[in-house]
Amino acid sequence: MKKYFKQFLIVIAAGLALSSCHKIEVKPNSLYTEDVFPKTDAEFQSVMGTIYTSLRGHYSLGYWFAQQLSSDEAILPVYGGNWLDGQGYIQLHRHDWNKDHGWITTVWNDANSIAGLCNQTMFIFKNAPDGDSKNTAIAELKTLRAFAYWELLDMFGNVPLDTIYPSPGVQAKATRAQVFTFVESELKAALPYLKTTTGSSTYGKVTKWMANALLAKLYLNAEVYAGSPKYNEAIAACDAIIASGNFAVEGRSTYLNQFSPTNGPSFKEFIFAIPYDPSTSNGYLFHGRYDLNRNLGIKYRYSGSTPGSYSFNQIIMNQTSGNGLVNARPSGPRATLSKFYNAYFTSDANDVRNNQWLVGLQYWPDGSPIMVSTTKKGYDQFYTGSDGATAMTYHLYIDSVFSTRLNAASLDMGNDEIAWNMGIRNIKFYPDANSSSRNQSNDAPIFRYSDILLMKAEAILRGGTATSGHTALSLVNMVRSNRSTSPAWTAVTLDDLYAERAREFTWECWRRNDMIRFGKYETIYGFKTNTDTYRRIFPIPTAAMNTNPKLTQNPGYPN
Structure with missing residues (x-):
């Protein structure tokens, strides 16, 4: 240059x-x-x-x-x-x-x-x-x-x-x-001149397909944004992407790989993604820092963590010296609500998307329990016994609920092991074991092909005209057949589709947009009244x- x-x-x-x-x-x-x-x-x-x-x-x-x-x-x-x-x-x-x-x-x-x-x-x-x-x-x-x-x-x-x-x-x-109207006109004016090629040469860059995906999202939300529905226009924008033949739904075995540190242009679902690189200082993706429980640094090799020459059943978390052990501790403050998890991730045991969550007892790769060293008072800050300084170890357990000990006014759970272990954690953007910093190389998709199929299904359910032999049901099953081994659905409603979008796009920045469109944003959940x-x-x-x-x-x- x-x-x-x-x-x-x-x-x-x-x-x-x-x-x-x-x-x-x-x-x-x-x-x-x-x-x-x-x-x-x-x-x-x-x-x-x-x-x-x-x-x-x-x-x-x-x-x-x-x-x-x-x-x-x-x-x-x-x-x-x-x-x-x-x-x-x-x-x-x-x-x-x-x-x-x-x-x-x-x-x-x-x-x-x-x-x-x-x-x-x-x-x-x-x-x-x-x-x-x-x-x-x-x-x-x-x-x-x-x-x-x-x-x-x-x-x-x-x-x-x-x-x-x-x-x-x-x-x-x-x-x-x-x-x-401005966004719509700009995208339509740009479409004839944008690149149509896919793959490494245009990965992470604007293409005709990215512009059509944004148009589809714009039209699907037109009633919210501009007061009038544009569902047929949303369907047409989706059809342009579908007809290109450039994209496909990733199979069940590769769904979670799309979000791994080695993701990239080889994944056929990505229409537009933002590339991240641990070596750059401008633009961070460090979901591991926010999402990993702080006692899971070594298991997921967070920020250069390593068990050294220990065998897993010898490792006690919170002990950071001896035999080459390096224990970088992620902050781990983010979690999901048990109501959200139970609503969308417990009904189908065959759904691969269940595997993006950490909940319950935690184990090393060889099946050994992950043990944590602390004291009785360090485990429970409200412990009142005279032996609060006595050492103890416990089997790491990530609780699915935030206990009643949480201060509802300040949302402060306390500063002990019980507190830090409350809340189901998400590892969809799998921690980057090859990064020596908290920054990760996982690329973040903004538009995926599964979103195109589900947007078209929703537009049909909301009154748009079906095209190309597709129905809302067939489109949803195109996605589900690559996520679960359970039988295909035989019917689909808007509520079903809302739930499917929750399963498919967790942690991908679409939930607020979906909740508003479906009239759910004002509902009471968690500690929100x-x-x-x-x-x-x-x-x-x-x-x-x-x-x-x-x-x-x-x-x-x-x-």
Whole structure:
């Protein structure tokens, strides 16, 4: 890559902070001259890399927390004050966030920054030589910008549409319906110019199929976003992907491998995924840190953990010295609610998706029990005997429920072994044994082929016209036949489909979106009693309101 491209990335990243505020008064400058404008596909891609880097940093942290912790799928409690973090996580669970919430502010800033960076890059590309490479690059940028505005549409409703660089100044909010129309028109305009190839050459990049998947998601939620259903349009977008023949549902034996540290373009379900790499410092996927019980570091080789030369039945967790033992302890604060787990993962013992959970007694690979060293008081902080300092070991047990000892007001469970072992843990994104840091190399899929099939099934059930000989039942069974050895379903309802989506897309950032569309987001679950419907969208952050005086707060939230 020419040195000019490296310099440009620095300049454009510096300008990004300004663009995300929608207030540009500085005349834009570029290091490009006519002889160094990008001309080849590789050169265009090298410049756009910064946008993908921003997306990677955004998706598995702020976006994950906002989408998952505000649903019934995940909870991050407090452990004796650990992970209180300004109550940000428990506010998401209880639906009592406000306009100063840290993660909500983060996702607002992230999505607007990605859109702003797309604007800047398109401004640079406009003077590049015309040709197929330029047309494809512009289409890719339009799709990435549409994705950012789809996120804003989905999370915040009415938002400013700032699509010009240099910006003419701060913009008032467009209506949600107007943002919907903008995203739709951008994707449709981009489709003819996007790449259709799949595999390693386009992995992690925008393609025609990614744009169609986003269109399908947009249309499936059209009634929520814009007030009118577009189920036939959703079906058409799904059909474009299905008819391509480029994708397939992974079999039962490889379903969980899709999310492993060795996943990648070889998996036929991936339509659009975000690649992660432990060697990079910009963009973390470290689900192991959040999801593994803190006594399971060695079993899953978390962050370089190793049992050394011990045999498994000699290892006692919480003892970190001797014979080469390295015991890195994951934080392990995230879990699911027993109601969610029991509703979707206990009725079919033949479903491979059950295997993404850790619950009950835990064992080493050779079947030996995982024993943990502590004291009586360390095991139970409420132990009142005089021998509280007496050493003890116990067989690690991950409890499926949060006991009544949990403080319902603060969601603080205490800081002992009982507390840290409460809550079913998810290892769908399997810990990366080859990483010496908490960062993992598991790529995160945003759109998978199974989602296309289930979206089409849902659109049919909601009144769309069936096509290509498919029925809602046949489409759901295409997915289920690759997940369970149990008999195929003989009927399917919207409630059945809602449950199937819970099983299929756990931990993949779709639960909040699904709950809102199915009218479940206001229900009571876990420690949430708030049923306010206005919380289907998040508040405009204080920082954004201060920067842009034309913004108005979303309904229900105080200014």
